[in-house]
Amino acid sequence: MAEQVNQRIEDMINELEQMRRTDLYDDEEIKEISRKRKEFEYHIQRRVKQKEDFAQYIAYELALLEDISLRRKKLKFGEKKADIEYAIAKRLNKVFKQFIYRFQDDIEIYFEYIKFCRSVGFDYAMSGIIGQMLQIHGDKPKVWQLASKWESKEQNNLDNARNFLLKGLQRHADSEVLYLELFDIELITLTFKAESDEDREKQVKRADIVWRNGVKNITNVSFLFSIFDLCSKYEIKESFVDDVKQEIWSRRDDKDVWSYIASKELNGCHWNETEEFVDEENNFSKEVNYFIGVYEEALQKFPEVKLCTKYIHELLGADESVCNDYQKINAVKHAWMYGHDNGLLSNDMYAFGIEMFKLENEMSSEELMEILDSAAKRNPALRCIWEEKLLLHKPDVKKMMSVLQDAKKALKYDDLLYLYNLVLDNVESDVSLKNLYQKFQSCENAVLLAIKPKLLKKMYEHNGIKAARLLYEDLIRTPPTQVEVHLYMIDIEIAQDNPNIKSIRKCYECAVQHHGTENVDIWMKYMTFETEHNPQGAPAIYRRAVGMLKKEIVDEFIRAQTLAKIK
Numbered sequence: 001m002a003e004q005v006n007q008r009i010e011d012m013i014n015e016l017e018q019m020r021r022t023d024l025y026d027d028e029e030i031k032e033i034s035r036k037r038k039e040f041e042y043h044i045q046r047r048v049k050q051k052e053d054f055a056q057y058i059a060y061e062l063a064l065l066e067d068i069s070l071r072r073k074k075l076k077f078g079e080k081k082a083d084i085e086y087a088i089a090k091r092l093n094k095v096f097k098q099f100i101y102r103f104q105d106d107i108e109i110y111f112e113y114i115k116f117c118r119s120v121g122f123d124y125a126m127s128g129i130i131g132q133m134l135q136i137h138g139d140k141p142k143v144w145q146l147a148s149k150w151e152s153k154e155q156n157n158l159d160n161a162r163n164f165l166l167k168g169l170q171r172h173a174d175s176e177v178l179y180l181e182l183f184d185i186e187l188i189t190l191t192f193k194a195e196s197d198e199d200r201e202k203q204v205k206r207a208d209i210v211w212r213n214g215v216k217n218i219t220n221v222s223f224l225f226s227i228f229d230l231c232s233k234y235e236i237k238e239s240f241v242d243d244v245k246q247e248i249w250s251r252r253d254d255k256d257v258w259s260y261i262a263s264k265e266l267n268g269c270h271w272n273e274t275e276e277f278v279d280e281e282n283n284f285s286k287e288v289n290y291f292i293g294v295y296e297e298a299l300q301k302f303p304e305v306k307l308c309t310k311y312i313h314e315l316l317g318a319d320e321s322v323c324n325d326y327q328k329i330n331a332v333k334h335a336w337m338y339g340h341d342n343g344l345l346s347n348d349m350y351a352f353g354i355e356m357f358k359l360e361n362e363m364s365s366e367e368l369m370e371i372l373d374s375a376a377k378r379n380p381a382l383r384c385i386w387e388e389k390l391l392l393h394k395p396d397v398k399k400m401m402s403v404l405q406d407a408k409k410a411l412k413y414d415d416l417l418y419l420y421n422l423v424l425d426n427v428e429s430d431v432s433l434k435n436l437y438q439k440f441q442s443c444e445n446a447v448l449l450a451i452k453p454k455l456l457k458k459m460y461e462h463n464g465i466k467a468a469r470l471l472y473e474d475l476i477r478t479p480p481t482q483v484e485v486h487l488y489m490i491d492i493e494i495a496q497d498n499p500n501i502k503s504i505r506k507c508y509e510c511a512v513q514h515h516g517t518e519n520v521d522i523w524m525k526y527m528t529f530e531t532e533h534n535p536q537g538a539p540a541i542y543r544r545a546v547g548m549l550k551k552e553i554v555d556e557f558i559r560a561q562t563l564a565k566i567k
Contacts, residue, residue: 005041012037012091018083024071036060044098051106054099061092062116089120100132107137111146118154126150134164141175144168148181158185158193176223179214183227186210187234208240221251225260232269249273258298259310265290266318287322288331291315296338308344311335312352329360340371343378350375351384358388365392380410386419390426397432413446420451430462437471453484460492468492469503476510483522486511490525501533516548520557523549527561 016034019025025033040060043053065088072078096113103109110133117125130147137143144164152161165182172178190203211227224247231241249271251257261271266287277293284292295311312335318328336353339345345353354372357363363371369392375385386407393399400423407419420440427433437455440448452475460468472489475481490507493499508526515522523545530538542561549557 004045005038008041009034009038012087015084015087018080019068022077022080022084023075024068024077024084033064044095049102051099051103054095054102057095058092058099058112058116061088061095064088065120085120089122092116092120093122093125100129104136107133107140107143110137114146114150123154126154138168138171141168141172141178144172144175145177145181148185152185152188158189161185174217176214176218176220176226179210179218179223180226180230183207183210183214184230187230187236190236190238191234204238204240207236207238208243211240211244215247221248221254221256224248224251228264245271255298255302255304255307258294258302259307259314262291262294262298262311263314265294266314266322268322282334284327284331285323288315288318288327291318292331292334295335299338299342299344303342303344305344305346308335308339308342309346309349312339312349329356332356333360340375340378345375345379347379347382347384350379350382354384354388368392376406376410381412381415383411383415383418386411386415387422390419390422394426395428397427397435401436417447417450420447421454424451424454424458427458427462430467433458433462434467449480449482453482453488456485456488456492465492465496472507476514479514481514483511483515483519486514486522487525504529512544512548516545517550518553520549520553520560523557524560524564528564 012034016030019033020027020030040053040057043050044057046053065085068085068088093116096109096116100109100113110129113129114126117123117129130150133143134147144167148161148164148168151157151164162182162185165178165185168178169175169182186203186207190200190207194200194203214223214227224244228241228244228248231244248257248261261274265271265274268287270290274290274294274297277297278289279293282289282292291314295307299308299311312332315328315332315335318331323331333356336345336349336356339349340353354368357368357371369389372385372389372392375382376389379385386403389403390400393403404416404419404423408416411419423436427436437459440451440455456468456471456475459471468489472485475485486507490504490511493504493507508522508529511519511522512526523541527538527541527545530541545557546554
C-alpha cells in the first residue's frame with residue numbers, strides 16, 4: 001500500500017512544482033497540499049474502504065480547483081492550466097472511478113461523477129458512465145430519465161434520448177416520469193424539428209400514441225394535467241389536444257379536475273362545457289366568469305372548506321391581464337360571500353374576509369354586524385367573529401357584556417379569556433370600567449381569576465389610587481389571586497409621590513399569606529423591602545419564610561438569600 005501511495009504522490013510532483021513556479025501557492029501551502037493528499041491516498045487504499053474517505057478526498061480536490069480558479073482571476077494569470085487543473089481533473093476522474101467500482105449500489109455517486117464530468121468538460125466519459133449506471137440501476141426510472149436528458153440537452157440527440165426512454169418504459173410501464181419525458185421529446189420534435197407536412201403528421205401520431213398509452217397505464221389524473229400543461233407550453237394546436245381536454249373533462253368525478261379546469265379558464269384556456277355554469281349577471285371578464293362558474297359548480301358537488309379556500313386564493317393570485325385590482329377585489333368579495341352563504345369558509349378565511357370588508361370601508365356597521373351574526377350562527381367557535389362584534393359595540397358596555405355572554409356558550413377558555421382582555425383594553429371611561437367590573441363578578445371564576453391583574457391595572461389607570469385600593473381589597477377577599485395582583489398593587493403603591501410603607505407591607509403580607517408556601521421570589525422581594533425600610537424586622541421574615549415554604553424548596557430560598565448577601 002505504501003508503494004502505491006508513494007507512486008501517486010510522485011506523480012503529483014510536476015503539478016505541485018507548477019503551482020509554486022506560477023506563484024499560485026507558496027512553499028508552506030504546497031507542503032500542506034502534499035500532506036493532505038498523502039493522508040487521503042492512504043485512506044482510500046485501506047483494505048476496508050469507507051465512503052467518507054473517497055467523498056472527503058473528492059471534496060478537497062474540488063475545493064482546490066475552485067481556489068485555483070479564484071487565485072488565477074486575482075493574479076490575472078491563465079497559463080499552465082494543462083499542468084495544474086487538467087492534472088487534478090484527471091486524478092479526480094480516477095478517484096471517482098475507484099469510488100464507483102467500490103460502491104456500485106450507491107446511485108448518488110454516479111450523479112456526482114456526472115456533475116464532475118460536466119464541470120471539467122469530460123464529455124467523452126459521460127456515455128460510458130451512463131451506460132454503466134443503467135446496467136446496474138436500470139430498476140430505477142429516474143436513471144433512464146437522466147440518460148435521456150443527457151442525450152437531449154447535452155448531446156442534442158433526440159433519437160438517442162427517445163430510445164433510452166422507450167427502453168426504460170419496457171421495464172417501467174407505469175412510470176409517469178418516463179411517459180412525460182417521452183411526450184416532451186415528441187412535442188419538441190413536433191415544434192422545432194418537423195420541417196415537412198409528412199414529418200409533422202408522423203410526429204403528431206407519435207405524440208398521440210404516447211399520451212394515450214400513458215393514460216392506459218397511469219390512472220393518476222395529475223398525469224393528464226401534466227400532459228396538457230406540456231401541450232400549452234409548446235402551444236400545440238393539433239386535434240389530439242382536444243382529446244386530452246375531453247379526457248380531463250371525463251374525470252370530473254375527481255374534484256381536482258374542477259380546480260384544474262378553473263385555473264386554466266382563468267389563464268384563458270377554455271372548455272366549452274363550462275359555459276352552462278356562467279352567471280351572466282356577474283360583471284367580470286369572461287375568464288373570471290368562467291373561473292367563478294366552474295368553482296361554484298364544483299362546490300355544489302364537493303362542498304368542502306379546503307376547496308372554497310383554494311377558490312379564493314386563486315382569485316387573489318389572478319394576473320393583471322385578466323382583471324385589475326378593483327375587479328379582483330370585487331371577485332374575491334363575491335367568492336367570500338359565496339363561501340359565507342354556504343358555510344364553506346375556514347377560520348382563516350373568515351378572519352381575512354372581515355378584515356377585507358373593514359379595509360374597504362364600503363359596508364355599514366349594520367351590514368357588517370349582520371354578516372357577523374350570521375357567521376356566529378354557522379361557526380360559533382370562531383374567535384375573530386366575536387372579537388369583531390365586541391369592537392363594533394365598543395362604546396356600549398352592556399352590549400359588549402351581552403356579546404361575551406353569548407361567546408361563553410361557544411368558545412374555549414383561552415379564546416374567552418382573550419375576549420375579556422380585549423374588552424378591558426377597549427374601556428373608554430372610568431364609569432364604564434366600574435360597570436364592567438360589576439358585570440365581571442358574575443362571570444366564571446376561572447376567567448375572573450385570570451383577568452384580575454389587568455383589571456387592577458386598568459382601574460388604577462382610569463380611576464386612581466383610591467379605586468385601585470378598593471378593588472385590591474375586594475380581590476383579596478375572594479381568593480384565589482395570582483401573585484401578579486399583589487405585585488401590581490405593590491408597584492402602584494411604590495409609584496406614589498409619598499409611598500405608604502404600611503400599605504406596601506400589607507400587600508406583601510397578603511402575598512405571602514396567599515403564595516408563601518410555594519413562591520420563593522415573593523419572600524425574596526419581601527426581605528429586600530424590609531431590609532431597606534426596617535432592617536430589624538428582616539430576620540423575623542426570614543424565619544417565617546423557612547417555616548412556611550414547602551420543605552423541598554426551603555433550600556432554594558436559603559441559597560437565594562445567601563447569594564443576595566454576597567452580592
